[in-house]
Amino acid sequence: MKARPPTFEKFRDVQAELERSGAAIFHSPTGEDSLVIRYPYSIQYIHSYAEDSPFFLGLADGKLKGSKCTKKSCGFVYGTPRSHCMVCGSPTGWIDLPTTGRLHSWTTCHFGSEAFLKETPYNLALVEFEGVGSLLLVRLKDATESQCYVGMPVEARFDPNPKYSITDVWFVPRR
Ligand SMILES: [Zn+2]
Numbered sequence: 001m002k003a004r005p006p007t008f009e010k011f012r013d014v015q016a017e018l019e020r021s022g023a024a025i026f027h028s029p030t031g032e033d034s035l036v037i038r039y040p041y042s043i044q045y046i047h048s049y050a051e052d053s054p055f056f057l058g059l060a061d062g063k064l065k066g067s068k069c070t071k072k073s074c075g076f077v078y079g080t081p082r083s084h085c086m087v088c089g090s091p092t093g094w095i096d097l098p099t100t101g102r103l104h105s106w107t108t109c110h111f112g113s114e115a116f117l118k119e120t121p122y123n124l125a126l127v128e129f130e131g132v133g134s135l136l137l138v139r140l141k142d143a144t145e146s147q148c149y150v151g152m153p154v155e156a157r158f159d160p161n162p163k164y165s166i167t168d169v170w171f172v173p174r175r
Contacts, residue, residue: 007033049164054094055081059169060162064099066132067092079129079136097129097136099156100174104128104135108145115167121145127154127171139170147173 005023008014017024018038026034049056058065067078069085069092076087077095084091106125109116116122125140125148140154153174162168 005035051083052081056164056168058096059158059166060164062099062158064097064136064156064169066095066097066129068095077132078134079127079132080134097132101127101129101136101154101171103140103148103150103152103154105150106140106148108148123148125154125171138166140172141170142172 005021005025006017007025007027008017009027009029011026014024014026014036018036022038024036026036028034055065066080067082069076069088069090071085071088071090074085074088074090076085078092079097082092104126106123108121108123110121111117112120112122119139123140123143123145124137126135126137127140128135140148141157143152154171155174157170157172159168
């Protein structure tokens with residue numbers, strides 16, 4: 001009979017064993033033994049951008065698309081896709097945003113989701129554009145945490161091999 005996987009009381013020890021052999025038993029403080037296993041898992045995810053599609057197609061063309069309220073007396077301009085105006089509820093239309101702006105705020109991430117781990121530390125920035133009433137959340141590259149400041153001029157860069165994702169655009173300090 002095959003031996004039982006080893007038993008641990010600390011989950012970090014369970015994780016180490018899972019890395020090593022793929023199976024471990026976690027002995028919980030309540031006295032229960034749970035068999036924990038590790039195996040590969042992947043999915044193909046099909047996602048429709050639907051009405052946001054022009055934004056992602058625009059990134060592939062090196063353009064930033066925003067939205068503008070179609071009601072003349074409102075005309076609120078958004079730095080992101082938005083189908084309807086949050087001020088008056090009217091439909092919006094697409095506009096081209098400037099590819100230059102200013103750093104409104106930022107956070108430097110020393111940890112991130114799997115897709116961004118290899119980039120850490122990286123900056124997540126809120127970029128403001130002249131004449132635009134809302135901000136764009138985007139990565140800011142080529143600037144360390146201490147080089148960033150509120151109001152710093154920044155400009156967009158676009159991935160020449162677009163993946164149709166928000167990661168197709170990032171900003172860098174404007175030189
Ligand atoms: Zn409006």
